[in-house]
Amino acid sequence: xxxxxxxxxxxxxxxxxxxxxxxxxxxxxxxxxxxxxxxxxxxxxxxxxxxxxxxxxxxxxxxxxxxxxxxxxxxxxxxxxxxxxxxxxxxxxxxxxxxxxxxxxxxxxxxxxxxxxxxxxxxxxxxxxxxxxxxxxxxxxxxxxxxxxxxxxxxxxxxxxxxxxxxxxxxxxxxxxxxxxxxxxxxxxxxxxxxxxxxxxxxxxxxxxxxxxxxxxxxxxxxxxxxxxxxxxxxxxxxxxxxxxxxxxxxxxxxxxxxxxxxxxxxxxxxxxxxxxxxxxxxxxxxxxxxxxxxxxxxx
Numbered sequence: 001x002x003x004x005x006x007x008x009x010x011x012x013x014x015x016x017x018x019x020x021x022x023x024x025x026x027x028x029x030x031x032x033x034x035x036x037x038x039x040x041x042x043x044x045x046x047x048x049x050x051x052x053x054x055x056x057x058x059x060x061x062x063x064x065x066x067x068x069x070x071x072x073x074x075x076x077x078x079x080x081x082x083x084x085x086x087x088x089x090x091x092x093x094x095x096x097x098x099x100x101x102x103x104x105x106x107x108x109x110x111x112x113x114x115x116x117x118x119x120x121x122x123x124x125x126x127x128x129x130x131x132x133x134x135x136x137x138x139x140x141x142x143x144x145x146x147x148x149x150x151x152x153x154x155x156x157x158x159x160x161x162x163x164x165x166x167x168x169x170x171x172x173x174x175x176x177x178x179x180x181x182x183x184x185x186x187x188x189x190x191x192x193x194x195x196x197x198x199x200x201x202x203x204x205x206x207x208x209x210x211x212x213x214x215x216x217x218x219x220x221x222x223x224x225x226x227x228x229x230x231x232x233x234x235x236x237x238x239x240x241x242x243x244x245x246x247x248x249x250x251x252x253x254x255x256x257x258x259x260x261x262x263x264x265x266x267x268x269x270x271x272x273x274x275x276x277x278x279x280x281x282x283x284x285x286x287x288x289x290x291x292x293x294x295x296x297x298x299x300x
Contacts, residue, residue, distance in 0.1 A: 043150045044282040046074055046081040046116075049228030050248035052126065053110070054103040055092040059251035059264035062272050067110055069298045070249050070278055075115045081280065082149060084116050087228035087246060088160060088193030089124030090140075097135065100127075104139040120147070124193045124229065125160040125204075133161035144171055146178055152283065153182055157192040159207040165194060166208045176216050190217065190225040195245065197238050200256040205230055214238050224290060230256065231264075232275065233294060244292060247277040273297040 051067045060066060074084065091103040104127070111119065121140040128136045133143045143158035155178065159167050167175075182188065190196075196210035207213070217223045223241045231248035234256070251264040252275030268274050273296055280293040 042283060043082045044280050045149075046077075046084045047087060047226055047246050047279040047281060048074070048084065048249060049087040049246040049278075050089040050124065050231055050250060051086070051107065052089055052092040052248070052250040053107040054094065054099075055250055059267055060272075061267060063250060066249055066273070066276065066297060067107075068113075069273075071111060071113050073295065073298050074278065075113070077280075080116050082116075083118035083120060084114060085120040085191055085226070086111075086122060087124075087191055087226060088122045089126045089228065089248075090121065091127055092250075093126040093130065095130065097131065100131070100135045101139070104135060108139060120154075120156065120191070122156055122191055122193055123158060123160050125163075125165075128158075128161040129163045132163075133158065136161075144174070150283065152187050152189055154189045154191060157190060157196075157213065159192055159194045159196070159210065164208060165204060165206065167210070167213055172209065172212055172216070175213060179216055179220065182220065184219070185221055187222045188217065188220055188224070190223065192225065192227045194229045195227055195236075195243060196225060197236065197243065199230065199234070199236070200262075203256070203262040205256060205262075214241065217241060226281065233279075244279075246279050247275065247294065249276055249278065249297065252276065 048070060052063075053067060055063050057063070090107050091100065094100050094103065123133055123136040123140075123143050128143065136143060143161050145156050147154050155175065157167060157175065158171065159165060162168055194207050194210075195205055196207050196213050198210075199205040218239055218241065221240070225241060225243040226246065227243065228246050228248070230245050231251065231253035232245065232255070233247055234245040236243045251267070253262055253264060265275060276297045277295050278297070280295065282291045282293070
């Protein structure tokens with residue numbers, strides 16, 4: 001996606017809300033897409049989160065259609081993203097293992113209509129905490145993994161399969177070993193569900209050993225974290241690491257700690273998609289940063 005195209009999307013209704021520095025994204029990174037003159041092209045990906053397929057309740061009476069609208073909206077983007085990532089809570093929790101798997105199959109059938117087929121799936125606690133990720137792994141594969149794209153090293157972390165909201169010693173050791181293979185200037189993007197920092201622990205908006213992960217990541221100069229779970233856009237810095245949460249595709253939740261309980265915000269029939277949306281993350285190679293654009297589920 002060229003910068004001129006990206007700015008056209010902004011003019012069409014998106015809004016750049018944050019720039020997250022990714023200095024060190026070298027023009028000559030192996031495996032990157034380059035122009036004939038040797039200059040690396042920009043790329044972007046789309047983040048969707050917290051679809052909660054299977055939810056039925058007053059917070060979203062339109063729940064059977066919201067995900068389908070989002071798929072249609074992403075397919076309608078003027079330029080397709082390089083890949084799409086779902087940052088957890090693909091399905092709504094259920095105690096019935098058979099129902100959990102049925103919901104996952106239905107979710108997969110809906111998102112199969114996405115025209116971009118390079119899709120990364122992360123679990124949320126609704127998907128994984130009751131069976132430590134067993135059903136998720138049957139349907140989607142590993143709960144934590146890495147991949148590289150256009151000179152960026154992506155790390156997907158699982159802070160939900162442990163019902164205690166921990167990464168765990170084994171995964172932290174895996175993360176440390178992976179980071180040791182990366183140059184200190186290697187741009188790194190972390191994908192996860194819960195926030196790694198203590199945003200609102202009493203609401204379960206934290207990872208109990210997340211500070212250990214942040215300490216490991218802090219040894220690298222250019223790290224950005226994208227997560228879900230809190231059903232709203234939120235930006236926070238921990239040292240030099242930028243953390244960006246995404247909106248939900250089911251219902252919005254209140255600002256962190258703004259009330260006693262994290263009950264969903266009331267549904268407004270006049271604005272049924274209020275507070276819902278998805279995100280584009282453009283890597284601007286020339287400026288070495290991310291520019292984030294928030295989109296509604298569907299155009300008004």
